[in-house]
Every structure is written in C-alpha cells, then in structure tokens.
Amino acid sequence: MTMEYDVIVIGGGMVGASLARALSGCGLKIAVLESWPLDSKRQPSYDDRAIALAYGSRLILEDMGLWSPLALRVAPIRDIHVSDRGQFGFTRLNHVAQQVEAFGYVVTAHDLGAVLLKDIRSHDDVVLYCPARMISFQIDDAGVRVQVSIDGQTRTLAGKLIVAADGAQSAVRKNLGIGAREWHYGQAAIVANLTPGIGFQGATAFERFTDTGPIAMLPLPDKRYGMIWTVDQRYLDEIVSLNDQAFLERVQRRFGFRLGRFQQAGRRANYPLYLMLAQDIVRHRAVLIGNAAHAVHPITGQGFNLGIRDVAVLAEVLRSAHRSGTDVGDIGILRKYANRRKKDQQTVALVTDGLVRLFTNPLWPIELGRNIGMLALDAIPLGKYLLARQFMGFGGHLPKPSGECFE
Structure with missing residues (x-):
C-alpha cells in the first residue's frame, strides 16, 4: 500500500517539526518521519540543553502560532556580557540602550520539542510517523517514493518533495550525492x-x-543557567x-x-x-534544511536560529508555489529557496568560524588586538547596535512562513 503526500520530511527534530507546522493549513499534505519514539528520554533533539532563540526567531515562531504556548517556558536575554578570561577587554550589551524588549530568549530543547510536537499532532494535514526509519528513496520526474520501516513493516510513501532535516550526518544528503565542506x-x-x-x-x-x-551561560526560567x-x-x-x-x-x-x-x-x-556547509542544498524534488545543510560552532548560539530561518524561507517559497499551482518539487522553485538562503548561511558560518579562530589564537598581538577591539566596541554605540542586530537575527531579510516579511 502506498500512502500519498505532497511533502515528506525526514527528521522530526526541532527544524523538521517546525517546517511541518509552518506548512500546515496551506493545502499541502505533509508526512514527518522520526526515528526516535516521542517519549524517549534518549531523543537527542529534545534533551535538556539550552537553546538560544534570537528575537527574529521569536517573530517567526509567533507567525507560526507557537509563541503563545512557548512564552511561559522561556527566559529573556536582556543583557549580554562578553569577556576574555585573564584579559582587560569586555563588552556589554543592554536591551534598554538598544531599545528592544530582549535580544532573545532561552528555552530547553525539551520544552521547545513538547510545544512543537503537541501542535503538529493537532493538525489533520500533518502525519507524524514515529518511530519510523527511512530505508531508501527514489526520485524521478513523477515524484518521490520513500521506503520506510514502521513497526517492523515496510511501507511506501509517495510525494512531490523530500526534505532532509535529518542532521549533520544526513543520510538523505549523502544518498543524493551532495558533498560537504567540513572543518573539524x-x-x-x-x-x-x-x-x-x-x-x-x-x-x-x-x-x-x-x-x-x-x-557561555544562558539564563533559564527556573533560576538555572x-x-x-x-x-x-x-x-x-x-x-x-x-x-x-x-x-x-x-x-x-x-x-x-x-x-x-x-x-x-x-x-x-x-x-x-565542526563547521560543515553542504556544497548544494537542493536537487530536483529534494531540499536540505537545518543541520543537514550546515553545522556551525555554538560560539554565538546561532545554530537553531539559522535552521528556523531555513524553515521560514522554504515555507514561504512552497506556500507561494502551491497557491500558484506550481509543483513544489520543481527545481526552479527550490532554487529560489537556495538563492535566498545562501548569503545568510555563509555569513553565519564565516562569522562563527572567524570568532573561533580569533579567540583561540594565543599570539600576544592577537590577544592585545581583540581586547582593544572589545573595549572599543563597548564604547561605540553604532558597533553595539550592529552587533545586537546580528545577534537578534536581523542581519538581512527576515521572512514570515505565512508568505510575507517582517519589517
């Protein structure tokens, strides 16, 4: 028996589940495959680690209808203190000086997952197969066919588009033959x-x-860090x-x-x-999002924020295509997503990689330069403003999954 869908998402972690929610209600039928049981305490995507949500990510989650149930589970970041141990340089960012409510928020992956999974299971156009394991997939001009193991039985899912949200070691990416540039x-x-x-x-x-x-120390709602x-x-x-x-x-x-x-x-x-950037993030009827497309150092806490912006852009592109009657697996449509995400993905990768190299360099001229730089940044309002905007996820165009854009 073959089950028919429009979009098949491989990976029900934070990014994959977010995409399913972002696409719900637009007329597309979505399947999500997740290999871990929902109630498993070993589920790596929904453990107790702290996730920093940039303010821009909050706006995206609001547009998806997820912020209200999440708001009681987050702690705001209103001040940021950056320092270099044993050195004189430091920088402080204050939300009042930047005229914002908060730079971002902190939530545990467990709490974010609880809100996401509860929400997507309430939508009739989203089917969550969990636990389920992808065995293989085939792509041709007509569509995508995915062989899946569910409860020990092999089933076939057919669709127009396969989405790889299965992490940095993505099996979908590898089976598509898409290489990746890595630096450990x-x-x-x-x-x-x-x-x-x-x-x-x-x-x-x-x-x-x-x-x-x-x-890094990120404040949590229960007076922990x-x-x-x-x-x-x-x-x-x-x-x-x-x-x-x-x-x-x-x-x-x-x-x-x-x-x-x-x-x-x-x-x-x-x-x-490690740093990882996929050499391409689209093929005909296939697209990569989140860590399947990129993995960055956590030095600025931008990992999930980068992934949720992938979700917002892809949802915007697919919703628009579906409204116009265009095949959502068409390579021309998917290339629009790739082109719009390229600059953001590369910028975050370059910035995080540069900061890692700058702050791990033991040469004294580099140490002196970075400490002078932090002191100078602390004294220059424009520098603080630009840094705050980047941290908040406003480095460029910020889309709404519903198909508009934030100011």
Missing part, C-alpha cells in the same frame, strides 16, 4: 544546566572566552569523568564568580564541534 576544530562542547549561588542575575547571558575555549563549554578534544575524557563536585570546581575556575558559587549540575552531554 578539535574541540567538543560540554552542555549542562547549572544552579548558581546568590549571584543569579536573571536576564543576563554571559560569553567568556578562555584559553581552552569559550564558555544553561552552560555550553567548549573544550579541547584532548581533555574531554578527563573532564567528562569528573564527579559533579569536581566538575563544578573546574567550571568555576574557567568562568569565575559572576554568578556566585555554582551549587548543582544537571545531566551532562557532549558533542564534537
């Missing part, structure tokens, strides 16, 4: 949610650069093996006492860091 940093990110002491500062996010890599600590891969095993007390002491030495003495660490996880 020799680093890993350790993530955990920490309970600070009396130094809890509510809506302030911290980015502290150290000689072993940056450490989400930590993303970049470490040299050579020291990862030793740090991961520390007990909670020794781990907190190591974090304290790296970060300092701006949040008081850390009291407790939640579950820890780690993952390798």
Whole structure:
C-alpha cells in the first residue's frame, strides 16, 4: 500500500517539526518521519540543553502560532556580557540602550520539542510517523517514493518533495550525492544546566572566552543557567569523568564568580564541534534544511536560529508555489529557496568560524588586538547596535512562513 503526500520530511527534530507546522493549513499534505519514539528520554533533539532563540526567531515562531504556548517556558536575554578570561577587554550589551524588549530568549530543547510536537499532532494535514526509519528513496520526474520501516513493516510513501532535516550526518544528503565542506576544530562542547549561588542575575547571558575555549551561560526560567563549554578534544575524557563536585570546581575556575558559587549540575552531554556547509542544498524534488545543510560552532548560539530561518524561507517559497499551482518539487522553485538562503548561511558560518579562530589564537598581538577591539566596541554605540542586530537575527531579510516579511 502506498500512502500519498505532497511533502515528506525526514527528521522530526526541532527544524523538521517546525517546517511541518509552518506548512500546515496551506493545502499541502505533509508526512514527518522520526526515528526516535516521542517519549524517549534518549531523543537527542529534545534533551535538556539550552537553546538560544534570537528575537527574529521569536517573530517567526509567533507567525507560526507557537509563541503563545512557548512564552511561559522561556527566559529573556536582556543583557549580554562578553569577556576574555585573564584579559582587560569586555563588552556589554543592554536591551534598554538598544531599545528592544530582549535580544532573545532561552528555552530547553525539551520544552521547545513538547510545544512543537503537541501542535503538529493537532493538525489533520500533518502525519507524524514515529518511530519510523527511512530505508531508501527514489526520485524521478513523477515524484518521490520513500521506503520506510514502521513497526517492523515496510511501507511506501509517495510525494512531490523530500526534505532532509535529518542532521549533520544526513543520510538523505549523502544518498543524493551532495558533498560537504567540513572543518573539524578539535574541540567538543560540554552542555549542562547549572544552579548558581546568590549571584543569579536573571536576564543576563554571559560569553567568556578562555584559553581552552569559550564558555557561555544562558539564563533559564527556573533560576538555572544553561552552560555550553567548549573544550579541547584532548581533555574531554578527563573532564567528562569528573564527579559533579569536581566538575563544578573546574567550571568555576574557567568562568569565575559572576554568578556566585555554582551549587548543582544537571545531566551532562557532549558533542564534537565542526563547521560543515553542504556544497548544494537542493536537487530536483529534494531540499536540505537545518543541520543537514550546515553545522556551525555554538560560539554565538546561532545554530537553531539559522535552521528556523531555513524553515521560514522554504515555507514561504512552497506556500507561494502551491497557491500558484506550481509543483513544489520543481527545481526552479527550490532554487529560489537556495538563492535566498545562501548569503545568510555563509555569513553565519564565516562569522562563527572567524570568532573561533580569533579567540583561540594565543599570539600576544592577537590577544592585545581583540581586547582593544572589545573595549572599543563597548564604547561605540553604532558597533553595539550592529552587533545586537546580528545577534537578534536581523542581519538581512527576515521572512514570515505565512508568505510575507517582517519589517
């Protein structure tokens, strides 16, 4: 038996589920395949790590009708403090000075996933197959056919477009024969949610650069901070093996006492860091979004924000095509998406890669230059404004999934 759809999304993580929601209600029938059970605590897409949502991402989520149920689960970022450990340079960004409500918000991946999955399951035009595993797919002029294993049985899904939202090691991308440019940093990110002491500062996010890599602290709604600590891969095993007390002491030495003495660490996880850009993000009847198209260093917290902008542009393009009666799998339509996303994807990749190289360079002229640069930035309102706009996701055209654009 073959089940017919318009769009088949491979991957029901944050980006794939967001696309399904963005396309719902426009007349397209969408299937989403997710390999992990919905209630699995091991689901890597919906764990407890902190996700930074740029203000621009909030606008996109509002347009999708997701912000209202999410608002009670987020913490605002109203101030940002950037410093270089052991050096004199620092920069502070304040939401009042920039005349914005907040630079962004922080939510756990678990809470974002709960809102997304509850929402898409309420739409009749979205079918979520979970757990389900893609076995293979074929593309021809007539459409796409995807062989899927569901409950131990092989089924066939037919559609007009296959969307790869299956992560940085995307099986769809590889089977399409699309190569990728990769650069491995020799680093890993350790993530955990920490309970600070009396130094809890509510809506302030911290980015502290150290000689072993940056450490970011993002405020969470429950008076905890989400930590993303970049470490040299050579020291990862030793740090991961520390007990909670020794781990907190190591974090304290790296970060300092701006949040008081850390009291407790939640579950820890780690993952390798590398830069990846797919050599192309579209084929006839196939498109890549999120980490299947690009993976960037978490130094500026732009990973999911880049992915949700992919979602917004693709949804806008596909909705417009469907309204005009155009085949949503047509390569000309998909090339519009690719052309509109190219600059943003490349800019974020270049900026994050440049910051990693700048702040891990031990040469004293580079150290001196970056500290002078941070002090100068702290004193120049225009520089702060441009930095804030980039952090908020307003570096360029910000689309609405519904088919309009934000001012």
